[in-house]
Amino acid sequence: MEERQLAAIDRLLEAVEKPARYIGGEINTAIKPRVKETAAFAFCFPDSYEVAMSHLGMKLLYYIINREPDMLCERVIMPWVDMADGLRREGVPLFSLETRTALRDFDIVGFTLQYEMSFTNILEMLDLGGVPPLSSRRAEEDPIVLVGGPCAFNPEPIAPFIDCFLLGDGETAVVEMTRLIKSMRLAGRPRREILEALCGIEGCYVPSLYEAQYREDGRLSAFRPLSAAAPATVRKRLEPDLDALPYPDEIPVPYTEIVHDRVALEVMRGCTRGCRFCQAGILYRPVRERSPENLLRLAEKLIAATGYEEMSLSSLSTGDYGHLVELVSGLMERFVKSRVSLSLPSMRVDSDVKEALSQVSEVRKSGLTLAPEAATQRLRDVINKGITEQDISRSVSDAFENGWSSVKLYFMNSLPTETDVDLQAFGDICRLIIDRFRQTPREKRGKGLSISLSSSTFVPKPFTPFQWDAQDDMDTIRRKHALLRETLRIKGVSFSWNDAELSRMEACVSRGDRRLAQVILRAWQLGCRMDGWREHFRYDLWMQAFEECGLDPDFYASRERDRDELMPWDFIDCGVTKAYLWRERERALRGETTPDCRGGCEGCGLKRFPGACALA
C-alpha cells in the first residue's frame, strides 16, 4: 500500500467507532514473510469483527493454512459502515489486518458463509478490496474467489460472483485448492484452466462451468455442466476422522470484546437428532466425535496459549457427545485451579446432564438455555424435536436447584402446520417454568427468576424436509407476532422476535436460483449491506431490486414446491438423499417422529459415502 494510503488509514482510525476492529496485532496472529512462491490467502469474513472473531471455522482454517510452509493466510473482515465509507472516500482499498495488504493483492480470496443475509457484504468487500464483484469481469491477475461454509450448499444466488465453491469440510480441501491454484498461477496458466482443474478436487463447484434453464413460470427446467471437466453431480467433501485433522492449539485473542470471547472446543461434528427444520443437522452428517484425550490435550494448550478465562464445548448437540462426563470432569480437574470456567452451549434438554451441570456450576453460575422450538407436543412431533414437557420441567428444576435463576428459551413461529393453539402454548411453557421455580426451595434457588423468550420466524432451508414448503406471508407473520406479544404478557418474561421483513428476505435468498444474483447485485448497488443488522437492513431497497429485476419475492419465499420440482441445489450430493428428505416431510405432515439414528439406521443416504457413517 502507498504511503499516502497508510496515512489515510491512521486518519480513519482516529475517526471511526471502535478502531480496535482494524488494527490486527492480536496475540497468536501470524505475520509470515511473503515471497513470490508463497500462496497468499485472504480469509474473508462478511460480517463485523465481533462476529468474525467469534467464528471457530475461521480460526481453524487460519491456523491450518498458516502452518503450511509455502502458504500464508491473513484476515480481511467486513468493515463497519463508517469505515467502509471512509475507505471509499480516501481511496484506500480494503486491507488485511495482519499486514495492511490490499485484498486484490492476494492470490486467493476465500469467504466463509455462515448466513444468507451477509451476501451483499461479499460484494461490498470485493468492491472495496479492488476485486471486480462479477467473476466474468475478473482479469488474469485478479485473485481467485472461493467460498465455503454452510451457505455454500445453495450456491446459486451468488454463482456469478464466485469462482469456486467448496462444499463440506474444509480442513484438507482448502490446502489442496490453495496449492493447486498457486502452482498454476506460478506456471502462468489461465483462469479458465485453473477453474477446470479445481473441478477435480472433491467438493469443488465452479459455477461458470454450468448453465441453468428455466420454464416460463420461472421454475428451473434444466441444470447441466458446460465443460467435460465439471461433474454433473458435485459431492460434498467429507472428513471421516476429526482426530486425524489438524486443530489449532493457539488462536488469536482479540483486544476488543467480541460475541463469543472464549476458547471454543469443537467436540464433534454432525448431529443424529434429525430435527426437520435444521439444515446444519443434515449438512454436517454423519456424527464424528473427537476423542476425549485429544480434546483434553488441546484444551490445556489453548488455555495456556491464550490466557482465556472461559471455554465452551462446541457442536450442534454437545449433550450427545459420547464422552461428555469424562471430558467435563477432566476439564474441571485441570481448570479449577487456574479459574477457567466452562460453558456448555446448545445443550439438549433431554441430555443426561445433571452430573455435568452440578460440576460446571462450581466455577461459574450462568443461565440455562433451552430450545424447545415449538410449544405443543403435536408441533414438536412435526418438526421432530424430541423434547417433551417433562424434559423441560426436569431441566429447569435441576438448574433451579443448582442455584440458577435465568432461563433463555428459543422458539420458532410459522412452522409448517402451525395454528394459533401452538402459539398460545408459548405462555403455558413459561407458566410451567415459573411453577417449577416456585416449587424449588428458597434456600436452593437463585434470586428473581427471569425468562427471556425469543421467537424467530421459520425460514425453509435447502436440504431439509421442509425445503418444499412455503413460508408464511408477511401479514400472517405480523399477525402471529401480535398474538405472541399478547400471549406473553407475563411477569418475569421478556419476549423478543426478529423482523418479519428480514425473515422473508432470508427465505428468498436461502432457496434462490441463479437469477436471484441480479437482485442481490442490484440491492447492493442501491446501498444494501450489513443486512443482518436491524439498523442497516433496508427492506424497501430489496423490494425495489426485486421489482427492477422483474422477479417476485413470493415465488421464492411463499410458494410450496411440487415433489418433483428441480431445485437449484439438486446437483449437490450432500450425503442425504432427496428421497429421504421427502419421506421425512411426509412423516412430518402426519405428525410422526423419526428416532435418533444412533438407535438404528434410518437410511438418510450417508452410507453411500464409504466409511463415512460409523453408526449401525
Next chain:
Amino acid sequence: MKMFVVYSVTGRLRYIGHLDLMRAMQRALRRSGLPVRYSQGYNPHILLSLAAPLPVGMEGLREVMEVPFEGSVSESEFVARLNAALPPLIRCLGARAVDDSHPAPMALLGAAVYRVEPQESAGQLFEALPAMLSRDSLPALKKSKRGMVEVDLRPLIYNAFVRDGSLKALLALAEAGTCKPELFMKALSEQAGLEAPAPFRCVREALYTASFAPLEEA
C-alpha cells in the same frame, strides 16, 4: 505484596480502549503463570488496577499499574515473564514490589507529561504559548456528569514549553482536577487566534505524583 509495574502501549495498540487494555493485561498475566491474586465470587478475575485510563488513540510510554501477587517472585523475573506473555506493542519496562498497604497508583497520581504535535498551524501555536501561560486564568467549558461546566484551566497547567518541534506539557491528572490535552490545545488555539482547535497527535510520556515525583517510584 503487590507490584508497581511500568509499561508502554505504542503503535497500533493506541487504538484499544481502557477495558480492552485491562483484559489484555489480565490475559497476559494468565499466560505468564505469575502468582497473581484473584477476586472472590463466581466470576473470579485477576486483581489489577491501572493508574489512569489511556484515551483511545493515545500512546503511553511510561504507564503504571499495580498487580497484587502472592508468594515470592523477584522484580526482574516478573518483568521477564510478563514481557514473554505480552503482545509486542505492550512492553513491561519495570516492576517494584511494595507492601499491600502501599497506596494505589491511582491515589498517588497527580500529573502527566504529554508530547503534543499539532498537525496544523504549529508555528502560530508555539508563538502563542508564552502569552497563554502568562494569563492568570483560562476559563474553559468542560463536560461533566451534570452537563457542561466552566473550569479554570490555568492552575491545572503546571508547565509547557516547545522542544524539537513539538509541545511538552505537564498537566494535572488527578481526581481533584484534570486538564486533558484536548482542553489545553483548545485554549492554546484560541490564544493563537485560530478559528477552530488545531488537530494534533499526542503521546503520554510519563505519569507523576502531585509533588512531581515519577509515579512508579512513589
